[in-house]
Amino acid sequence: xxxxxxxxxxxxxxxxxxxQVIETHKALLSARxxxxxxxxxxxxxxxxxDRGVDISGYRWYDDPTEMADADDIDLxxxxxxxxxxxxxxxxxxxxxxxxxxxTANKALIAxxxxxxxxxxxxxxxxxxxxxxxxxxxxxxxxxxxxxxANGIKRVYGILNGTCNYxxxxxxxxxxxxxxVLEEAQKLGYAEADPTFDVDGIDTAHKLAILSALSFGTKIxxxxxxxxxxxxxxxxxxxxxxxxxxxxxxxxxxxxxxxVVEQRVHPCMVPIDxxxxxxxxSFNAVVAEGDFVDTVINEGRGAGGGPTASxxxxxxxxIARGHRVPLFGIPAGSLRDMPTxxxxxxxxxxxxxxxxxxxxxxxxxxxxxxxxxxxSMESVLQRSRDPxxxxxxxxxxxxxxxxxxxxxxDQISGIGAVVEPPxxxxxxxL
Amino acid sequence: xxxxxxxxxxxxxxxxxxxQVIETHKALLSARxxxxxxxxxxxxxxxxxDRGVDISGYRWYDDPTEMADADDIDLxxxxxxxxxxxxxxxxxxxxxxxxxxxTANKALIAxxxxxxxxxxxxxxxxxxxxxxxxxxxxxxxxxxxxxxANGIKRVYGILNGTCNYxxxxxxxxxxxxxxVLEEAQKLGYAEADPTFDVDGIDTAHKLAILSALSFGTKIxxxxxxxxxxxxxxxxxxxxxxxxxxxxxxxxxxxxxxxVVEQRVHPCMVPIDxxxxxxxxSFNAVVAEGDFVDTVINEGRGAGGGPTASxxxxxxxxIARGHRVPLFGIPAGSLRDMPTxxxxxxxxxxxxxxxxxxxxxxxxxxxxxxxxxxxSMESVLQRSRDPxxxxxxxxxxxxxxxxxxxxxxDQISGIGAVVEPPxxxxxxxL
Numbered sequence: 128x129x130x131x132x133x134x135x136x137x138x139x140x141x142x143x144x145x146x147q148v149i150e151t152h153k154a155l156l157s158a159r160x161x162x163x164x165x166x167x168x169x170x171x172x173x174x175x176x177d178r179g180v181d182i183s184g185y186r187w188y189d190d191p192t193e194m195a196d197a198d199d200i201d202l203x204x205x206x207x208x209x210x211x212x213x214x215x216x217x218x219x220x221x222x223x224x225x226x227x228x229x230t231a232n233k234a235l236i237a238x239x240x241x242x243x244x245x246x247x248x249x250x251x252x253x254x255x256x257x258x259x260x261x262x263x264x265x266x267x268x269x270x271x272x273x274x275x276a277n278g279i280k281r282v283y284g285i286l287n288g289t290c291n292y293x294x295x296x297x298x299x300x301x302x303x304x305x306x307v308l309e310e311a312q313k314l315g316y317a318e319a320d321p322t323f324d325v326d327g328i329d330t331a332h333k334l335a336i337l338s339a340l341s342f343g344t345k346i347x348x349x350x351x352x353x354x355x356x357x358x359x360x361x362x363x364x365x366x367x368x369x370x371x372x373x374x375x376x377x378x379x380x381x382x383x384x385x386v387v388e389q390r391v392h393p394c395m396v397p398i399d400x401x402x403x404x405x406x407x408s409f410n411a412v413v414a415e416g417d418f419v420d421t422v423i424n425e426g427r428g429a430g431g432g433p434t435a436s437x438x439x440x441x442x443x444x445i446a447r448g449h450r451v452p453l454f455g456i457p458a459g460s461l462r463d464m465p466t467x468x469x470x471x472x473x474x475x476x477x478x479x480x481x482x483x484x485x486x487x488x489x490x491x492x493x494x495x496x497x498x499x500x501x502s503m504e505s506v507l508q509r510s511r512d513p514x515x516x517x518x519x520x521x522x523x524x525x526x527x528x529x530x531x532x533x534x535x536d537q538i539s540g541i542g543a544v545v546e547p548p549x550x551x552x553x554x555x556l
Numbered sequence: 557x558x559x560x561x562x563x564x565x566x567x568x569x570x571x572x573x574x575x576q577v578i579e580t581h582k583a584l585l586s587a588r589x590x591x592x593x594x595x596x597x598x599x600x601x602x603x604x605x606d607r608g609v610d611i612s613g614y615r616w617y618d619d620p621t622e623m624a625d626a627d628d629i630d631l632x633x634x635x636x637x638x639x640x641x642x643x644x645x646x647x648x649x650x651x652x653x654x655x656x657x658x659t660a661n662k663a664l665i666a667x668x669x670x671x672x673x674x675x676x677x678x679x680x681x682x683x684x685x686x687x688x689x690x691x692x693x694x695x696x697x698x699x700x701x702x703x704x705a706n707g708i709k710r711v712y713g714i715l716n717g718t719c720n721y722x723x724x725x726x727x728x729x730x731x732x733x734x735x736v737l738e739e740a741q742k743l744g745y746a747e748a749d750p751t752f753d754v755d756g757i758d759t760a761h762k763l764a765i766l767s768a769l770s771f772g773t774k775i776x777x778x779x780x781x782x783x784x785x786x787x788x789x790x791x792x793x794x795x796x797x798x799x800x801x802x803x804x805x806x807x808x809x810x811x812x813x814x815v816v817e818q819r820v821h822p823c824m825v826p827i828d829x830x831x832x833x834x835x836x837s838f839n840a841v842v843a844e845g846d847f848v849d850t851v852i853n854e855g856r857g858a859g860g861g862p863t864a865s866x867x868x869x870x871x872x873x874i875a876r877g878h879r880v881p882l883f884g885i886p887a888g889s890l891r892d893m894p895t896x897x898x899x900x901x902x903x904x905x906x907x908x909x910x911x912x913x914x915x916x917x918x919x920x921x922x923x924x925x926x927x928x929x930x931s932m933e934s935v936l937q938r939s940r941d942p943x944x945x946x947x948x949x950x951x952x953x954x955x956x957x958x959x960x961x962x963x964x965d966q967i968s969g970i971g972a973v974v975e976p977p978x979x980x981x982x983x984x985l
Contacts, residue, residue: 148705148847158772158885159704257702263848265702272701272878273686273694275588276577276868343587401854404833418577419692419855419865425830426851436848439705449701449878456587 130163131446132199136191136217137206138171138178141231141258144435145204146180149442156439160446164439167199195220202227202445204438210234222246222254229441231258231434233332236453240339240346244458254453255441260333261286261410263433264426265440270340270414271455277416279341283379283556286333288408288428289317289324290356290376294393295407298364298373304357316408326355327376327391334378338389340454341414342382343461347389350466354392363479363549366507366520367395370477372553373403379554388467395477395553402556413556470529475504475553478535479520481546484508488543492519495541499534501526516545522553559592560875561628565620565646566635567600567607570660570687573864574633575609578871585868589875593868596628624649631656631874633867639663651675651683658870660687660863662761665882669768669775673887683882684870689762690715690839692862693855694869699769699843700884706845708770712808712985715762717837717857718746718753719785719805723822724836727793727802733786745837755784756805756820763807767818769883770843771811772891776818779895780807783821792908792978795936795949796824799906801982802832808983817896824906824982831985842985899958904933904982907964908949910975913942917972921948924970928963930955945974951982 133149135142149156149164157163169182170191188194191213194203203221205228207214214235221228223246230236236243236256247254257267261284270279285291289311296307308325311317323329331351339346356376367374372395380389396403401423405411410428415421427433454461482488496503507520523531535548562578564571578585578593586592598611599620617623620642623632632650634657636643643664650657652675659665665672665685676683686696690713699708714720718740725736737754740746752758760780768775785805796803801824809818825832830852834840839857844850856862883890911917925932936949952960964977 144847151846152705152707155707155772156705158889161886263845264851265698268702269694269698272873273697273869274865275872276581276585276865278581278584343584401833404830416692416865417580418573418861418868420859420862422693422853422855424851424853427849430849432847433849436703436705436845439847440702443704444701447878447880449876449880451876451878457590460587 128157128162130165131160131442132165132167132201133204133442134168134194134197134200135166135204135206136170136194137208138169138182139206140431141434141438142171142206143178143180144431145206145438146182148435148439156443160443162446164442164446168194168197170194192217192220195224195226200226202229202442205230205232208232208234210238215239218243219246222250222252225250225252227252227445228254229438229445230256231438232256233259233329233336237332237335237346237348240336240453241458241461244453247453248458253445253450255444256336256453257441258434258437260336261412262426262428262430263436264410264412264424264428265437266412266424267336267340269424270337271451274414274416274419274422275455277418279414279416281379281381281415282337282341282412283377284412285375285402285405285410286330286378286428287324287376288410289321290330291405292316292408293325294356294359294374294376297359297361301361303361304359325357327353330376330378330391334380334389334391337412338380338387339461341380342387342464343454343456344387344464345461347466350387350389352390352392352469356393358549359393360549362518363551366479367477368398369507370522371398372396373398374551375402377554382464386467387464388472390469390472393551395551396556400556472528473525474528475525475555476523476531477520477551477553478523479518479549480538480544481516482519483543483545484515484517485543488541491541492538495534495537498537499530501530501534557586557591559594560589560871561594561596561630562633562871563597563623563626563629564595564633564635565599565623566637567598567611568635569860570863570867571600571635572607572609573860574867575611577864577868585872589872591875593871593875597623597626599623621646621649624653624655629655631658631871634659634661637661637663639667644668647672648675651679651681654679654681656681656874657683658867658874659685660867661685662688662758662765666761666764666775666777669765669882670887670890673882676882677887682874682879684873685765685882686870687863687866689765690841691855691857691859692865693839693841693853693857694866695841695853696765696769698851698853699766700880703843703845703848703851704884706847708843708845710808710810710844711766711770711841712806713841714804714831714834714839715759715807715857716753716805717839718750719759720834721745721837722754723785723788723803723805726788726790730790732790733788754786756782759805759807759820763809763818763820766841767809767816768890770809771816771893772883772885772889773816773893774890776895779816779818781819781821781898785822787978788822789978791947792980795908796906798936799951800827801825802827803980804831806983811893815896816893817901819898819901822980824980825985829985901957902954903957904954904984905952905960906949906980906982907952908947908978909967909973910945911948912972912974913944913946914972917970920970921967924963924966927966928959930959930963
């Protein structure tokens with residue numbers, strides 16, 4: 128039986144998980160892969176750190192990019208992270224040397240995926256990144272192979288467990304975003320610097336990959352409209368529930384074949400939609416194909432075990448001789464598809480104003496909607512003590528985002544309307 | 557660009573769907589597959605039947621098994637159905653001739669899967685059957701490849717849309733099984749002879765495949781304990797709800813590495829479990845791996861489009877040169893694993909007795925439980941008009957099935973207990 132010789136760069140949670148999977152399941156994996164999987168080298172910041180796994184049997188590299196030069200390494204696992212720098216250098220150098228690359232690095236693929244796919248194609252080596260999107264859920268394989276018979280029109284999901292945990296906690300306890308974030312940080316569910324997670328950037332990285340793979344387009348991270356969850360208040364979660372919705376941070380990509388729309392923002396989703404039942408730190412991806420209809424995939428989006436499961440699945444694919452382009456079609460065939468700007472997005476909206484309730488204010492609001500051809504679906508108001516500040520919630524029928532913005536701006540200018548309005552998009556899922 | 561030449565045997569809903577997918581997406585599929593997919597021949601019962609697709613460009617076979625002899629066919633799609641007869645002959649003859657086989661035939665694989673896997677291995681041809689389990693959901697690929705890094709301990713699912721539709725309707729409308737089945741037959745959701753569906757046989761076919769693939773065991777359809785949904789009454793659905801459960805027909809396979817347990821029967825599942833949110837005709841499969849934790853896959857389990865999506869995904873895999881054994885490891889390595897008999901199953905139970913309420917009956921019931929070392933978790937009784945027949949519902953703590961059966965038999969013998977008791981297993985999911 129032949130052997131696939133592996134170098135692992137990066138020994139954080141996922142790197143250690145990858146070592147554990149390969150060493151725990153040696154016999155099982157070689158039966159499945161049709162060849163032995165052997166870790167021959169590792170690299171990380173500190174050689175001496177106790178990680179709970181024995182790495183003394185593997186060759187050590189201070190500089191991971193040197194793995195690309197090693198004659199006895201067939202496949203490099205890149206778990207360093209970051210869109211550029213060492214991670215990119217290692218991936219590129221490895222592919223140029225004809226070594227296969229498996230990576231969990233969503234930022235790298237979201238920024239340089241099309242180039243890396245081309246380099247892999249040129250060298251005949253494979254590059255896979257299952258672990259970069261939705262952790263343990265094998266959704267890239269699902270889209271690239273399992274649903275390969277379909278034209279995909281829309282793909283969306285809960286792609287960041289930290290945000291989903293925070294929103295779930297806010298809903299269940301009524302606490303504020305800041306309060307829940309602080310607790311999540313203490314529990315280790317959120318990073319000390321939570322920007323990438325709570326501001327939607329991590330979700331956008333993953334969406335860029337899903338989008339390119341689903342639609343056969345060049346990866347276009349910069350074309351994604353990104354908003355995070357900092358603006359979500361408990362009162363909006365309550366109003367959402369009253370209206371029959373839950374609030375989730377979604378990444379949504381869709382296409383009509385000519386234009387692609389990619390957006391990351393909090394969404395109101397029907398309370399009985401499957402995606403609304405995805406709780407806590409779980410991730411889920413929903414794909415809509417023209418023949419298969421809707422397929423929903425749910426599982427753990429982070430953590431050493433689940434992410435390593437995806438890393439090793441890619442390794443087994445390569446060991447089995449499975450070669451599919453990173454985005455499902457040859458790199459040269461990936462299309463440059465224009466992005467629909469968010470102003471041109473068409474959807475329904477939830478809008479909350481804080482209003483000093485006095486006569487005439489509703490007539491002014493109604494006038495602002497009419498002036499901008501925006502039509503109201505429903506209105507909710509909790510109390511009507513004259514002179515007090517009360518929240519007024521409206522849902523708007525489908526309209527172009529620019530028209531909604533004009534109407535909301537006009538309403539904000541009404542004297543009785545205090546504080547900036549809150550707008551949350553309502554998704555028909 | 558090379559061409560993969562395809563013969564399709566069987567032009568029912570799935571066959572027609574397969575023709576439609578391949579003809580609709582010609583350019584897209586060849587970009588993805590790396591070669592052209594060309595239908596060269598078809599076979600069905602009637603050549604003249606109008607199926608809504610033009611088959612005049614394909615060579616016609618009255619006898620589908622002759623496709624195995626055709627030099628210009630690389631891959632045979634078997635959509636005839638049935639565990640033996642023509643379907644089996646076609647699959648075997650095709651593999652022997654070195655032709656790849658794609659089938660949607662769960663009965664064929666559930667009965668002869670291990671043999672067919674060996675024949676494929678011997679000939680170097682591939683056999684895949686994604687469409688045989690859960691329609692459009694790419695769950696076989698998910699288990700065989702996406703989760704290949706994991707030891708799988710349990711896999712379970714809603715594998716029959718007809719049963720799930722009937723149970724969903726019964727819950728939502730309070731109507732009886734017979735009533736809803738009759739309507740489902742009128743609407744075309746259930747067959748004129750619904751035996752395979754409602755008695756759990758169809759689910760068992762699919763479970764046999766999931767089980768072999770997940771655990772690396774020889775397929776063992778006869779080792780499956782099978783019960784259908786005919787015994788489910790609206791009153792049990794109501795009681796389940798009161799107790800915090802929904803009722804689903806599940807196929808469940810689990811192993812401790814030495815013994816395998818495979819069972820199909822109605823289950824009470826926690827009302828907030830993801831599997832309980834799978835509604836109507838949708839299917840779902842849940843896999844539990846030792847590293848990935850829980851992965852849930854949901855989608856359409858039947859219908860021409862979804863099932864054809866799975867058939868064509870297999871075809872694309874073969875066109876891409878992807879070769880993995882049918883059950884993930886070489887046929888010769890599949891283990892013969894003993895089955896745990898249902899008597900030895902350990903679980904919790906819901907039991908409903910109809911009782912003529914008179915003093916002393918509860919003491920007798922409690923005595924019967926104690927006599928058999930079975931312990932009660934809760935009891936529910938709706939009304940207590942003395943002398944009337946009232947339902948008494950108990951939930952039992954985890955116990956061996958044989959002990960539960962002995963206790964229930966003893967209770968049935970109590971004079972005040974009328975009609976046979978209803979037992980539904982409660983699953984910890």
